[in-house]
Amino acid sequence: MDFVPIGLTKQNDGRELEISWSDGWVQSLTVRSLRDRCPCATCREKKAAEQKKSGSGIRLLQIVSEAEMQPLSLVRMTPAGNYAYNLVFSDGHNSGVYTLEYLRGLSAGVSG
Template identity: 30%
Template sequence: MSAAAPWPTSLKLKKSERVLDIAFDDGAHFRLPAELLRVESPSAEVQGHGSGQKKTVPGKANVAIVTLEPVGNYAVRIVFDDGHDTGLFTWETLYRLGRDGDKLWTDYLTALEREGLSRE
């Protein structure tokens, strides 16, 4: 990660809202829903092992975050209540999810519909 990349200044898990609240040193502030984080997990289980292998993950409308585990000074491991805990959410990944969240969410809903899957 380059020195110019945004750095988190605040990272708060809001369990009751199922939201990860994160602020960066460039002034950006994002509220990332647990469901978005789960279905966009950087893990191989979700992203696959190469280009074009991303999986659409259904049934996560009510997923919650159990805990956050710091990984060095560059990432956090998110433990979800469905047992998923692989994939490291780097600061860069969290920033991208916040910045591109609306498009990613729309793409996710479209993929669910196309594949005959449900959020429930």
């Protein structure tokens, strides 16, 4: 890993996270997109199950809980080892560990 975050700023009432990287790149990510791409085992399984379901042709109406309707924000972002962050979201989800490499790859619009 060549790049490290040198600055983390909350934007837009905490709904966006801005990461300043050591190579000068400023990356802006919505908290929602971070939550949607949570790499923890629970979220990966949930996503896989949803893809299976939509592939079967049966369409189920989405259930949106009250917590999901609230504007999502980041509660805490703590280093997990030297190359990852543990993100805690306002919906209570706290098991996602995002490696720096993974975070770098989350930017929209850039190839790869």
